[in-house]
Amino acid sequence: MIPLTLKNVFKSFSIKRETGSPRTSSPVRTVLKDVTLEIREGEILCLLGKNGSGKTTLIKIISTLIEPDEGEVSVCGHDTRREDREVRRHLGVMLNAGEGGFQPRLSAMSNLEFYAALYQVPASRARERARSLLQDLGFEGREWDQYQSFSSGMRRRLALVRTLLPGNPVLLLDEPTLGVDPWTTGDIHRQLKGLGKEGKTILCTTNNISEAKALGDRVLTLDKGELNEWKPVLAGLS
Secondary structure, rough: OOOEEEEEEEEEEEOOOOOOOOOOOOOOOEEEEEEEEEEEOOOOOEEEOOOOOHHHHHHHHHHOOOOOOOEEEEEEOEOOOOOHHHHHHHHEEEEOOOOOOOOOOOOOHHHHHHHHOOOOOOHHHHHHHHHHHHOOOOOOOOOOOOHHOHHHHHHHHHHHHHHHHOOOEEEEOOOOOOOHHHHHHHHHHEEEEEEEOOEEEEEEEEEEHHHHHHHHEEEEEEEEEEEOOOOHHOOOOO
């Protein structure tokens, strides 16, 4: 079974215009055009695209936050429309604005223990797993510091730790290194590569060509709603 598949996915949005504008009908912007994709177990696929290219929309469709206009999406054999609860049980999702939801006066560890309970991670292993992930991503010695004391980069890292906490088999990471320094970016890449070797299926979006090349087992581009193979020579890049 292939953990993540998309077949002929289309998505459009109506564009709201200012009241009283010359056009009476709302124009439609097509964000995804006939997207077909398979990501296999243990594979890290980097989806490369400009801001506004549809990367986040694709992540939201897979994670059941929005539905496609057409097409089929399957996560670990479960259809995202008919079996949305089962789909979410197999996913770890980090959206672009993924730092939200943390309690500012609680520590990193206390915040993670709260989410571990929501994710139904047994209390007997929640703290041990949280401590291990925090150390791997540079929180050693700061596990009990309040969230409000963290920099934006540390908050981003903590959001990634939260995503990895349940240990789900399919990970959707929307620009996970956004706003993070180069040293921590390296730590995140090593963590994700290790998870790939453990058999996790990872879809990672980025607008950074160097990151896509360094992290991805495979790189695809999303441009004007269309998915294509990344060909740096043809693009004039290396």
